[in-house]
Amino acid sequence: MNATKKLDFLIQDKNLDADLKRIARKVMQAERITFEEGVLLYERGELGYLGVLANYIREKRHGDHTYFNRNFHIEPTNVCVYDCKFCAYSRLIKQRDEGWEMDVDGMMDIIRKYDDEPVTEVHITGGVVPKQNLDFYAEFFKRCKAHRPALHIKGLTPVEYYYIFKKAKLTHYEGLKYLKACGLDSMPGGGAEIFHADVREKIAGDKCTAEQWLDIHEQAHNLGMRTNATMLYGHIEEFWHRVDHMERLRQLQDKTGGFQTFIPLKFRNQGHQMSDVPEVSVIEDLRNYAIARIYMDNFDHIKAYWAMISRDTAQLSLAFGVDDIDGTLDDTTKIYSMAGAEEQHPGMSTQQVVELIKHVGRHPIERDTLYQVVTDYKDHVFETTSKANYYSLPVVE
Numbered sequence: 001m002n003a004t005k006k007l008d009f010l011i012q013d014k015n016l017d018a019d020l021k022r023i024a025r026k027v028m029q030a031e032r033i034t035f036e037e038g039v040l041l042y043e044r045g046e047l048g049y050l051g052v053l054a055n056y057i058r059e060k061r062h063g064d065h066t067y068f069n070r071n072f073h074i075e076p077t078n079v080c081v082y083d084c085k086f087c088a089y090s091r092l093i094k095q096r097d098e099g100w101e102m103d104v105d106g107m108m109d110i111i112r113k114y115d116d117e118p119v120t121e122v123h124i125t126g127g128v129v130p131k132q133n134l135d136f137y138a139e140f141f142k143r144c145k146a147h148r149p150a151l152h153i154k155g156l157t158p159v160e161y162y163y164i165f166k167k168a169k170l171t172h173y174e175g176l177k178y179l180k181a182c183g184l185d186s187m188p189g190g191g192a193e194i195f196h197a198d199v200r201e202k203i204a205g206d207k208c209t210a211e212q213w214l215d216i217h218e219q220a221h222n223l224g225m226r227t228n229a230t231m232l233y234g235h236i237e238e239f240w241h242r243v244d245h246m247e248r249l250r251q252l253q254d255k256t257g258g259f260q261t262f263i264p265l266k267f268r269n270q271g272h273q274m275s276d277v278p279e280v281s282v283i284e285d286l287r288n289y290a291i292a293r294i295y296m297d298n299f300d301h302i303k304a305y306w307a308m309i310s311r312d313t314a315q316l317s318l319a320f321g322v323d324d325i326d327g328t329l330d331d332t333t334k335i336y337s338m339a340g341a342e343e344q345h346p347g348m349s350t351q352q353v354v355e356l357i358k359h360v361g362r363h364p365i366e367r368d369t370l371y372q373v374v375t376d377y378k379d380h381v382f383e384t385t386s387k388a389n390y391y392s393l394p395v396v397e
């Protein structure tokens with residue numbers, strides 16, 4: 001049965017709760033659901049029901065297409081002036097001996113390591129330290145572009161930018177305009193956590209506010225840059241906080257249209273100050289993806305980080321609204337593994353990603369950062385499983 005027939009069948013079900021039936025009809029008619037209906041989905045929507053709605057939207061937008069990209073990460077430092085309670089990754093300034101702080105030469109060494117690899121994007125994010133300031137990133141972005149102009153720089157979040165621009169006495173718009181001229185191409189979605197102050201002040205009270213986070217994205221959109229957005233879910237927030245978070249993003253997207261992808265991030269509970277908070281189940285992960293797909297009707301893509309939730313859950317998520325599973329990561333990011341993610345050494349070759357997607361009946365497409373097709377793998381046959389062949393990633397294990 002195809003996705004439309006399944007939704008139709010659900011709507012005809014005489015036993016379905018009247019409110020849930022109304023929402024299902026709205027989805028069929030491509031009507032936006034309200035804040036209250038978003039909360040209702042969290043409270044009363046069962047996994048099977050949510051999957052039918054989310055998959056209908058996913059297949060209407062993307063069919064079976066499932067995206068991934070080839071990227072690598074640079075984390076310039078894990079020392080941080082902030083003290084987010086859920087962060088297993090950072091070290092406070094007074095503990096900086098336990099962390100790392102790169103200089104521009106060190107970051108360029110990483111860029112050069114990938115010179116012969118078919119990667120399209122470098123993803124840069126990390127902690128916040130005073131010496132990695134505006135001049136530091138301006139120099140790095142310029143040198144990076146001079147060295148490899150086609151490499152897309154997806155760099156830093158409003159958490160870093162708010163600090164850097166304040167120190168440089170620049171508005172968000174001025175600072176981003178300057179760094180764009182230096183080579184910055186787009187922004188990842190981190191640092192959003194949960195916007196509502198009741199939660200944000202408890203888990204990330206000293207970094208940028210929701211309003212500052214949203215304004216920096218708005219200014220990036222005004223400059224023609226595309227950005228992503230995340231939500232850290234499954235800790236002390238209530239369902240309505242998640243809907244409030246998505247609502248604020250949906251409103252900004254109505255205004256600018258600059259977001260590409262929404263990325264729910266699962267709270268993991270190892271190695272930080274919130275380790276006593278239990279993690280939510282895989283069922284809740286899938287429900288959350290599905291509700292995100294239903295609620296965020298003006299976002300093109302919903303992404304699951306396979307390294308964060310495991311390869312199996314990533315496969316399942318493709319039936320619950322997700323159409324992007326991020327990248328053929330090598331082992332260059334520690335952000336997930338240090339918080340207790342499933343993958344302690346996240347690495348998957350292109351062949352492995354393609355097979356992961358094909359095994360659940362989807363159509364793998366390698367994209368660049370802006371979702372332009374790099375390679376369509378639908379009918380591609382890999383000649384060998386050797387890590388040395390062209391389709392292998394730089395580092396895989």
Ligand code: SF4
Pocket residue numbers: 080081082083084087089090126127128159204207
């Ligand atoms: S989450 Fe980011 S801003 Fe917060 S402490 Fe960790 S590195 Fe710093």
